[in-house]
Amino acid sequence: MANEMDAMVAAAKQFRGSGAQSFRGDEARGAQPREVTESETRSRSIVGPVTFKLMDLRVAGLGTNPADPTNSPFIIAEDEEYELSVTIEFNQTPLTELLMCLGTEMLVDFGLEGYGINAPEVNVRETYITRKGVFSYSLVHKAVAAKDGLKPGLYEIGAVVTTGPVRNECTTKIWGHGYIKEVILQVYPAGQE
Numbered sequence: 001m002a003n004e005m006d007a008m009v010a011a012a013k014q015f016r017g018s019g020a021q022s023f024r025g026d027e028a029r030g031a032q033p034r035e036v037t038e039s040e041t042r043s044r045s046i047v048g049p050v051t052f053k054l055m056d057l058r059v060a061g062l063g064t065n066p067a068d069p070t071n072s073p074f075i076i077a078e079d080e081e082y083e084l085s086v087t088i089e090f091n092q093t094p095l096t097e098l099l100m101c102l103g104t105e106m107l108v109d110f111g112l113e114g115y116g117i118n119a120p121e122v123n124v125r126e127t128y129i130t131r132k133g134v135f136s137y138s139l140v141h142k143a144v145a146a147k148d149g150l151k152p153g154l155y156e157i158g159a160v161v162t163t164g165p166v167r168n169e170c171t172t173k174i175w176g177h178g179y180i181k182e183v184i185l186q187v188y189p190a191g192q193e
Contacts, residue, residue, distance in 0.1 A: 048093025052163060054180040056087040059157055061185075062142070074183075078146040079190035084110045084124070085140040086159045086180055092135055101132040102166040108139040109162075112148075112155040112185070119153020119187075129167055145187050155185045 060083055061076030076082050086108060090096050105127060112122040126141045139161070158181030 047095040048091075050091065050093065050096045050099060050176070052088050052090045052161075052176060052178065054086055054088055054159070054161055054178045056085070056138075057157070057159055057180045057183050058085045059083070059183050059185045075186045075188065076145055077190045078150060078152060078187050079144060081142060081144050082185070083140060083142045084157065084159075085138055086110075086161070087136065087138050088161055088163075088178075089136045090130075096135065097133075099164075099166065100130040100134060102130075102170060103168055104130040104164055104166045105162075106130065106137065106139060107162045108141075109160045110141055111158050111160070112150065113157075114151070114153045114155050116153040118151050119155060120149060120151060122149045122155075124148055146190070150187045152187050152189050155187065157181075157183045157185060 060073040061080050062083055063076060063080035088106060088108075090100065106129070107125060107127050110124050110126075112124070114120050114122070124141050124143065126139055128137060128139055130137070139159075158179060160179045161177070163176035163178075
């Protein structure tokens with residue numbers, strides 16, 4: 001018991017200064033005592049930063065004609081369906097968790113830059129909204145090459161992603177931008193299978 005009292009007196013002296021005469025010290029004279037307090041949190045910056053990574057930029061033809069499994073999915077007919085995709089992965093801080101729950105817009109703009117005189121530059125967009133508890137998303141665009149404006153030629157593909165604003169009554173500003181680039185797709189005239 002004496003050790004506990006000594007510890008309390010030492011703590012009081014530490015927080016009141018060396019002028020404290022006893023554990024009650026200033027309180028006995030009617031002054032407000034200094035309080036002893038401590039707390040513990042998960043982080044010094046509890047909300048944390050919001051970051052994301054872009055990865056796995058992919059393109060592939062989805063057709064089955066000709067149905068030879070050795071054919072490249074990166075060479076397609078202009079009347080063939082194809083798919084572009086990119087993965088966006090957010091960090092997991094309390095602020096990111098809140099933004100996912102609020103329904104943050106993710107806009108992906110796929111740019112297909114054509115090489116050759118007949119291959120134009122084409123841009124296609126997809127918009128997604130985040131969901132509560134989900135921190136990784138695959139943003140996908142599916143279409144027929146010709147309907148997207150792709151003509152025979154070689155295309156270099158990149159993607160630009162914009163995150164934000166949230167889509168509800170608590171709207172925010174756009175809070176993130178990113179890019180990923182360089183996968184290749186060749187398109188050839190339909191009917192040459």
